[in-house]
Amino acid sequence: MQLIAEKREQFGKKAKRIRQDRKVPAVIFGPDIDSIPITIDNNEFVRIYREAGETTLVDIAVEGVKEPYKVLIKELQLNPVNYSVLHASFYKVNLKEKTTADIPVVIEGDQEIDLVKKGEALVLTQLNEITVSALPMNLPREFVLDVSGFEEIGDSLTVADLEFDEDKVEVVEHGTEDIVAVLDYATIEEEEEEEALTEEELIEGLEATEEREEGEEGAVEGGEGAAASEDAPADSESSAE
DSSP states (O other): OEEEEEEOOOOGGGHHHHHHTTEEEEEEEETTEEEEEEEEEHHHHHHHHHHHTTTSOEEEEETTOSSOEEEEEEEEEEOTTTOOEEEEEEEEOOTTSOEEEEEEEEEESGGGOHHHHTTSEEEEEOOSEEEEEEOGGGOOSOEEEEOTTOOSTTOEEEGGGOOOOTTTEEEOSOTTOEEEEEEEHHHHHHHHHHHHHHHHHHHHHHHHHHHHHHHHHHHHHHHHHHHHHHHHHHHHHHHHO
């Protein structure tokens, strides 16, 4: 996958004209290069992003540069109204050094579970992304988990159920926690009630803290008044001197 880019000379408010020409202002950055402002074709970028996401290497050929840059799409700024791309950032990777990336989790087969079909339960995804460390060319595009074989409440898949080459990819930060599980509605309602109780307890605790602080403030004010009266004679004496 390759994008063709032109070096950019317009910045700030002038970048509006770039977008009017159906191009995206962007930047290439990395630990071993100075940032390179560029522009890329909007349609081509959207097509590449849909295919590559943020975990697949993309080549960016910049005018005047002999070799294309190997990059990961690192950050997008979107228009909150129409979700058009306002700006894109590309991270130039070192192919010989491991990098960390958040790999999306894709759940398949959830609508094939009998409990879900009957409306007795739902599939709850607890981790939408898995953080991994790997060489750039070894980063997984996504983790796909098939849950069509789930039959009972409590069935789940954990990080340990992910399939990947452990010699090339290391999962970090997640341990063996659940990624996806089947829960019945009663369990979900109980969890919501527990959260509500916790919230009520928190409010009660805050009110008790406020009352205690008000009492402490009153005591402090009384103490300050006493201290002031005790200091008064001394001040009088010093002024007399």
